[in-house]
Amino acid sequence: MTTDLAIEAVGLAKSYGSTSVLDHVDLRVPRGGVFALLGPNGAGKTTTVRILATLTRADAGHVRVAGHDVGTQRREVRRRISLTGQYAALDEAQTGEENLRMMGRLLHLAPQLARRRAAELLERFDLTAAGRRRVETYSGGMRRRLDLAASLVGEPEIIFLDEPTTGLDPRSRAAMWEIVTGLATTGVTVFLTTQYLDEADRLADHIAVVDGGRVVAEGTTAQLKEQVGGRRLDVELAAAAGPEAFATLVRQLGPRAVTADPARRTVGIATDGTAAHVRALLDEIDAGRDRVAHFDVHTTTLDDVFLALTARPAPAEVRPIATENPSATEKRSEHV
Amino acid sequence: MSELALAEATRRPAPRPAIVDAAADVTTMIGRSLRLSLRSVDGMITALALPIMLMLMFVYLFGGALRTGIAYVDYVVPGVLLVCAGFGAATTAVTVSSDLTTGVIDRFRSMDVSGAALITGHVVASVARNLVSTALVVAVALAIGFRPSAGVGGWLAAVGVLALFVLALSWLSATIGIIAGSPEAANGFTFFVSFLAYPSSAFVPIDTMPSWLRGFARDQPVNTVVETTRATLTGGPVGSVAWHAVLWSLGIIAASVAASGMLFNRRG
Known part of the structure; x- marks a missing residue:
């Protein structure tokens, strides 16, 4: 050892x-x-x-x-x-x-x-x-x-x-x-x-x-x-596409969707950030060129890593909320 | 001493025999419990005020109706002393139980402080608290007409028997405090112990009780201590009941010491 x-x-x-x-x-x-x-x-x-x-x-x-x-x-x-x-x-x-x-x-x-x-x-x-x-x-x-x-x-x-x-x-x-x-x-x-x-x-x-x-x-x-890819591509669907289109897209992407925010109709997808890969992704998502309203490429944060790894899009409890103070009894039950 | 030298000295205290370290831990924990007791204002008030109220109640409210052969205040003081001591000692169950719910216990554990040291601290503080409240009760009793006939020897014997019983009850309560899931549950024990004083000669002579209860009332630990205290203070014949009182106390101490050590290590 x-x-x-x-x-x-x-x-x-x-x-x-x-x-x-x-x-x-x-x-x-x-x-x-x-x-x-x-x-x-x-x-x-x-x-x-x-x-x-x-x-x-x-x-x-x-x-x-x-x-x-x-x-x-x-x-x-x-x-x-x-x-x-x-x-x-x-x-x-x-x-x-x-x-x-x-x-x-x-x-x-x-x-x-x-x-x-x-x-x-x-x-x-x-x-x-x-x-x-x-x-x-x-x-x-x-x-x-x-x-x-x-x-x-x-x-x-x-x-x-x-x-x-x-x-x-x-x-x-x-x-x-x-x-x-x-x-x-x-x-x-x-x-x-x-x-x-x-x-x-x-x-x-x-x-x-x-x-x-x-x-x-x-x-x-x-x-x-790096495990998740160096960058993240956020695509925002057009309002006209409707909630079904959003749901279909999330299903189609499966685990590749590292974030999903229905309210903003935005999905985050891991990418290496190269023009070729971003273009390919956009083509895949929006072959008809009428569903995506905007897109944005970010450097990956640990947030993305976490969401990708735990396959749990945007869980409320991992957000840093400084004032949060779980009651003693509630947390104690974790390690009685 | 330079920062570095200090750090070095802190990291490696001079090696001492384990028994010396263990004794040092006990001393530290006694100091802690005494300090915490002194600072628990409501705890202190309860420990001091309740005994006095109890005695005034018995002497002035019930005393007129009871015939015990001697002045009721002389009859009842040993009983009140014991109820107070019992109540005071039994609150140790609550103190230990709430202490165990605090995070500091985990720190003690991870510092290898033994359960015995922790519990001894609580027990010694409990005995100290009770000696103070006992002294107070005696003072008030003397003020309202308690006239014991005992000499110095009798007083010493009475205090000795009481103190030994308080030690026994404190240790038993501490054990209950370890077992109890919550301070509220531990509190139930206080009631149980206070109740034991009623089927005894603490407040009324045992001859006035139904015959099926007399055997229990005579031989249970609280009664043996009450009888011994009363006999030593009023100069009556002490007899074998004193040995029963001492044996009960020693037995309870032995069992509680063993059980508390075992239970503390198992918990967590």
């Missing part, structure tokens, strides 16, 4: 009762940099992270994290990782500083060292002023930063971040992105899950796309985009 991998998972499977959550997941995460597990709600992201972070046992499969087996060498793994979940793992009634010092003490740092480490982390995450306030008075963004600070007390080699920006406002989100980028430059491995394509695109060196408990694609951002 190679040692330059931070995480290697082979054939992970997990079900809760008769509900299969993960179905043979393979992951290879190189050391250093940012790896994103991208997928919609319910794809199995949280379950995967919990298994990798030793909190949940897989039904089948083998996982090595930081060179140790999560099944048989939990302690060794736990010493080298940290997990920041979707819900702040902090005591609300303790101050920020007390929370960090408590984590330091639980890592068996001497009291002065725990205190110093807490001060240093508060400073680094711009929380020094709030350090003496109880966490219950913190904003969402401050909580997330403190939570991340708490996970860094022990200087982990691998940092798991489960949906680090879900529910944050755009400014806090940008701050979190900066922090993650900063972490990656210190040589640690960051493994994050996200349902936001722009987040994965912006932060990650490597991406695995999960859907329905399976990895449907894996690679660098560039490789993934």
